[in-house]
Amino acid sequence: MQCDYFDRGRCRSCTFMGMPYAAQLASKQERCAAALAGVAPALTWLAAVAGPDSAFRNKAKLVIAGRAGAVTLGILDHAGRGVDLRECGLYEPGLTRTFPVLADLIDSLRLEPYDVAARRGQLKHLIVTHSPDDELMIRFVLRTAHEIPRIRKALPRLVEALPGIAVVSVNLQPEPKAILEGETELVLTERSTLPMRVNDVVLGLRPNSFFQTNTAVAAALYRQAREWVEDRSPGSVWDLYCGVGGFALHVAGPGRVVVGIELAPDAVDSAVASASDLRGQHPDLGPIRFATADATAQVGADLAGVDLVIVNPPRRGIGPDLAGRLEESDVRDVVYSSCNVDSLARDLAAMPSFRAHEARLFDMFPQSNHHEVMVRLHRT
Template sequence: MQCSYFDAARCLSCTHMGRPYDEQLAGKQLHCQTLLSGHSSLEWLPPAASRESGFRNKAKMVVGGTAKNPTIGILDAEGRGVDLRECGVCSPGLLACFPVLAAFISQAHLTPYDVPRRSGELKHLIITESPDGEIMLRLVLRSEKLVPRIRQHLPTLLAALPQVKVVSVNLHPEHKAVLEGDREILLTGQSTLRMRVNDLDLHLRPQSFFQTNSDMAAALYRQGSEWVNELAPASVWDLYCGVGGFALHCADPSRDVTGIETSREAIVSARLSSDEAGLQRVDFQAGDATAFAVAADQAPELVIVNPPRRGIGKELCGWLESSSVRHVVYSSCNAQSLARDLAALPSFTARRARVLDMFPQTTHYEVMVLLERS
């Protein structure tokens, strides 16, 4: 894939841009195998390749420039807006939204936030597309000042982009390098974006996490459920469950499945998906994964973990070591923290692993490992 923004050094976020894709995928496989080289019993499955372009279902775009001439993209070293509204890794559905959103910013006179001057209101646009082409739009503002104006002009935007089903304002008053704030104001009657994955409807709320590559998310959940169904455990915990992707895919009348996630919004979404699918013996609870495990009276036969980049940490590793858990399915977006966690689990043997290229054109990837108690 070639990118004019990368070639002109306007955006260098995709550090592997221009490199042959087969070479990228082979490099990620080698990187992961090297980090986990101490696990001699590991069987490596073929890596799961992604589309090279148009694969991102989510765009986190900085708004710069002026209300009359806004930029949608990133900021340069001086804090000036760099327009990236033709970014090739974004899905076609996202690309179709950018020019309409730029016109909306101008028509509604939404003043972009000026980082060097610490003035203005509109900081970011966070846009997510479902596999069915529906859109969730979140506008990150410095304050509530522009909310009435956004409400006034919203019907015009929805008429121009009927695929937009969920719109919210996120309030982020602080001047710091954080994408969003804690408070969300919903502007539409619909509050969740339906994410159709492997014949299951997952529900994404404005502040919930979902994988940025829908095809690879589907492959990730298929691989996890394949391993779980092969082992046929009677009980499963999905820790860091998000909106319930792994838990819902592993649901079966023969087993108890429990999903744990700190985000209450995500748990509401997971319960909605479970109810719609008519699943039995599936439970979702809001809470800290480690605290839940440590306080539990009984351990499950299998645990799925899908932690953030920092990994699961010493305390949860220690609990797994001392527990009766027979198998762990570990899905990681950071092979370095994965390697560190596996070193803290000497009672388990890594049996299988698979790299899934969630983030083409970058150094990042997802890797899944199946662990078995020795």
């Protein structure tokens, strides 16, 4: 992939830009294998899964800068000035086509971009998500609710310009901090959920919910988890840090009890709705339940009788407490999906009764050194 922004020094976010894609994959594979070599010496690595090395991102998180009537959509440079990246080659075409429309709308409404240094202005970020069915979720991140009436009034014009819009919301982030969004979310459209079709499952994505940024590679990740689970034929599966239910719904099956645990209530609501839709298509599925809880802190004795556990934690990993509870449990199998191989290695070291048999790199993030790796564990 060639990038004018990178070549001109305007954006250096993509640390692997200019490196041949095969070399990028090899570098990540070597990095992950080296990190796990000490805790999983007999690990078999399956061939890395890669998708397109450009036009793969389904979500854009854009900093709004410049001035009212002449905004930039992109990032801030080292001096806090806006760098417009609306032609960035990482985004799916369905995202790229929205950027000029959104910029024109912001300019026409004279929405004032937030000035970080002066702590003045209203519009901080735009977060835009594109679905496999060419639908859109658009979120305006504002400092206060002052501009909501103007955005609400402009909705018909926005929907006319972008007919694929499913959800529009406003997030309020009043803090003068470098955080993307706040706790308050106001949905302005009748629909509040963006359907994300992945393989044969439709996941409901609400504004605050997490979803993998690379839909094609996420689909392969879920297929691999399903294959590993089916190989063990467990009667019960727990999906910890389940989000909107991607793993849980992919591994559900006749005669199998599936439980998903997630801290975010909106994500749990979405997972419950998706499970209901899936059961409508497959009435023979076993029980599928979702609960709002902190998997790291609260999952303990409840693991009694669970055959297989899937974990997909944040970068910090599952940590010593949960790793210890898995180690002490009767769980026979674990499928661990990780975006940080270093925390994965620490967690595997804390579970010596489990042997890591197979692993696979899933390249969610071409042009960067970020990685997603999934490991299959059996109790020895």
